[in-house]
Amino acid sequence: MKEKIQALLQEVQNLTASNKDEVEQLRVKYLSKKGEISQLFLDFKNVAGEEKRVVGQMLNELKNLTQDKLNEMKSVYENQAATSNKIDLSRTESPIEFGTRHPLSIVKNEIIEIFSRLGFTVAEGPEIEDDWHVFGALNFPPEHPARDMQDTFFIEKNPDILLRTHTSSVQSHVMTTQKPPIRVLCPGRVYRNEAISYRAHCFFHQVEGLYIDKNVSFADLKQALLYFAKEMFGEETQIRLRPSYFPFTEPSAEMDISCDLCGGKGCNFCKHTGWVEILGCGMVDPAVLEACGIDSKVYSGYAFGMGVERIANLKFRCKDLRMFSENDLRFLKQFDSAL
Numbered sequence: 120m121k122e123k124i125q126a127l128l129q130e131v132q133n134l135t136a137s138n139k140d141e142v143e144q145l146r147v148k149y150l151s152k153k154g155e156i157s158q159l160f161l162d163f164k165n166v167a168g169e170e171k172r173v174v175g176q177m178l179n180e181l182k183n184l185t186q187d188k189l190n191e192m193k194s195v196y197e198n199q200a201a202t203s204n205k206i207d208l209s210r211t212e213s214p215i216e217f218g219t220r221h222p223l224s225i226v227k228n229e230i231i232e233i234f235s236r237l238g239f240t241v242a243e244g245p246e247i248e249d250d251w252h253v254f255g256a257l258n259f260p261p262e263h264p265a266r267d268m269q270d271t272f273f274i275e276k277n278p279d280i281l282l283r284t285h286t287s288s289v290q291s292h293v294m295t296t297q298k299p300p301i302r303v304l305c306p307g308r309v310y311r312n313e314a315i316s317y318r319a320h321c322f323f324h325q326v327e328g329l330y331i332d333k334n335v336s337f338a339d340l341k342q343a344l345l346y347f348a349k350e351m352f353g354e355e356t357q358i359r360l361r362p363s364y365f366p367f368t369e370p371s372a373e374m375d376i377s378c379d380l381c382g383g384k385g386c387n388f389c390k391h392t393g394w395v396e397i398l399g400c401g402m403v404d405p406a407v408l409e410a411c412g413i414d415s416k417v418y419s420g421y422a423f424g425m426g427v428e429r430i431a432n433l434k435f436r437c438k439d440l441r442m443f444s445e446n447d448l449r450f451l452k453q454f455d456s457a458l
């Protein structure tokens with residue numbers, strides 16, 4: 120009897136099962152009424168008197184060990200079943216990928232960041248505008264070609280309502296509602312009736328700037344733009360201002376930066392001139408200040424405006440402007456850590 124118990128103790132210690140059913144089979148084998156251990160308890164009455172205490176202890180030990188072992192194995196499979204049956208509906212099917220900033224947002228934010236160091240704050244306005252804020256206040260004569268249907272999207276029922284063609288319209292709002300000194304940046308989307316191609320779209324993005332105070336001079340404008348160019352494109356960047364024309368600035372200029380691809384020597388990108396155009400600027404025309412209720416004898420100001428796509432193209436060398444609005448993830452993902 121003792122040997123039998125010893126052998127079973129060994130056996131039970133090494134028991135394994137690979138699922139719940141197997142655990143149950145083992146329970147039947149050892150502990151059910153007809154199981155091996157129960158059988159030993161029945162045989163116990165035949166054990167000689169002086170042996171009863173020792174054998175009894177051994178039997179109880181075997182029974183407890185078996186019970187513990189089976190319980191332990193059972194609980195493993197019960198826990199497994201519990202976790203695999205529970206469906207977590209809050210989980211996504213596949214791991215969530217973090218989005219990345221759009222290249223135009225990256226560039227727009229950098230432009231804002233650079234000018235904010237010069238004290239500029241951001242002003243925003245509506246994309247659907249009236250004629251006065253887009254053209255009238257900004258000294259556009261009634262026959263100006265920008266007012267033409269070819270360039271501007273008008274609302275058919277009311278030609279006074281249109282999609283803004285530049286964010287200078289926000290400057291009209293600021294000038295009529297705020298008193299100088301004014302120092303604002305106007306970022307936003309603008310619309311022009313252009314045929315869509317790799318180099319033009321019917322909408323694009325601008326950041327325009329306006330500074331009005333006493334004694335603001337063209338030198339202030341030039342210095343601010345030089346600072347911007349060096350911050351945006353690198354310390355070695357040079358600028359050049361070419362005379363130009365805008366109805367709302369006088370004098371007006373267009374600004375080029377030295378081509379950073381060839382270092383100014385001339386290449387295909389800069390059409391062998393060594394320079395690439397990046398923005399329009401000028402001193403705010405006194406007629407604009409007056410139209411917006413600002414005394415042009417006391418105050419003067421400068422304004423500038425640039426296309427975000429243009430700056431992004433210079434930074435990222437994107438060959439087709441349409442990529443910026445197609446939302447192709449393969450394109451957008453490249454700018455993850457671009458700046």
Ligand code: PHE
Pocket residue numbers: 284285286287327328365368399400401422423424425
């Ligand atoms: N509004 C002009 C444009 O859209 C840019 C500009 C802004 C030029 C301010 C001069 C001064 O092209």
